[in-house]
């Protein structure tokens with residue numbers, strides 16, 4: 001039997017008095033132990049949703065259950081760690097002293113401070129003032145703070161925002177390791193590749209509406225086979241006659257087709273036996289960003305290509 005989801009949202013809306021429908025009747029489910037990507041462009045409604053999950057703002061309508069409880073329920077909050085819109089710390093205190101303040105407030109054993117500093121790889125710089133930290137270190141301290149209570153559920157809102165490529169890579173590794181430890185992670189992000197690299201499942205949100213919810217693999221769809229030939233027109237006829245092949249498209253001299261990987265050699269043979277020279281045959285997975293464009297017909301933010 002499947003265990004109760006970590007997060008269950010049904011028909012959730014947040015409409016502001018100024019008429020903005022920040023979140024408009026969304027439904028989503030985060031299973032326990034998965035790293036769930038909440039993917040959408042800026043202004044899509046991710047932060048508003050995260051705030052409602054934590055009980056920081058009240059929904060206009062809809063149902064929310066977080067770790068089996070209502071948002072803001074103290075017992076659930078004790079098992080949730082969150083980093084929403086950048087961490088707030090005392091600039092003149094060291095990273096470790098900032099965590100001490102929080103640990104005392106949350107009644108967490110002080111021994112946990114060194115554990116979380118080690119998890120986010122800040123042990124060596126824990127005695128330095130927060131004001132001297134790089135943005136990446138500040139964000140990692142924010143994650144350390146979120147981990148103080150050894151939470152079952154970690155909610156991270158755009159944790160790589162503003163980080164340089166190395167900082168982003170470190171943060172992604174950290175998020176993945178939280179998932180590998182068996183924690184449930186909700187990662188909100190506008191970066192398609194980030195979600196693709198780190199998450200098990202993804203909910204795509206735009207204009208306050210969830211467009212789709214699926215595994216990253218399903219969202220990307222089956223890998224395409226790309227076949228470059230000297231005679232694309234004739235090649236189309238040949239592949240279209242094969243029952244194993246579907247969705248044939250053509251760009252210049254390259255055919256794109258959906259076919260199970262096990263039939264790659266069979267497609268090649270069919271073309272060659274029809275006297276068509278195959279110049280190149282390769283399988284290519286769709287990027288999540290292609291899928292995103294299809295779903296939203298909007299310009300989503302592409303990550304800088306050097307990352």
Ligand SMILES: Nc1ncnc2c1ncn2[C@@H]1O[C@H](COP(=O)(O)OP(=O)(O)OP(=O)(O)O)[C@@H](O)[C@H]1O
Pocket residue numbers: 016018020021022023040041042043044045046047048049158190
């Ligand atoms: N307090 C508020 N009053 C009115 N409108 C708001 C308020 N908070 C957010 N909004 C609007 O709601 C919409 C969703 O905002 P939200 O911050 O949830 O999006 P987001 O997906 O987190 O984007 P970003 O990554 O830019 O923070 C935006 O149009 C925003 O301007």
